[in-house]
Amino acid sequence: MANLKNISLAIVILLFPVLTSFHHGWANYNQKIVLDFESVIERSAYEDPHSLIRARYKEDLWTIYLAPVNRMASRGISAAMIQKGTPVRIVGYPHKTIKNEMRAERIFIKDKKFELR
Numbered sequence: 001m002a003n004l005k006n007i008s009l010a011i012v013i014l015l016f017p018v019l020t021s022f023h024h025g026w027a028n029y030n031q032k033i034v035l036d037f038e039s040v041i042e043r044s045a046y047e048d049p050h051s052l053i054r055a056r057y058k059e060d061l062w063t064i065y066l067a068p069v070n071r072m073a074s075r076g077i078s079a080a081m082i083q084k085g086t087p088v089r090i091v092g093y094p095h096k097t098i099k100n101e102m103r104a105e106r107i108f109i110k111d112k113k114f115e116l117r
């Protein structure tokens with residue numbers, strides 16, 4: 001039994017770096033550059049680990065990471081509110097190395113502000 005616990009612990013320790021690499025850290029986003037723009041949602045995904053939308057900023061299509069589903073719901077944002085064709089205002093930070101990717105700090109839908117942190 002102790003052997004099984006040791007093996008299980010070893011597996012968890014070995015897999016931890018792999019599993020954490022799937023989650024991108026917010027440190028990868030440049031918080032010194034604030035993007036604030038209006039656009040129309042072209043695609044959306046209301047799912048974990050982070051909901052996201054695709055919208056145009058300066059003619060380019062951007063991937064915009066929002067909050068996890070439970071936080072979106074607790075802030076009052078439903079999947080229907082971020083559907084294709086919805087006009088939005090996004091405030092967030094661009095990724096330091098990945099072109100056309102950002103993390104949204106807040107989103108305005110129908111002039112209502114939703115904080116995503």
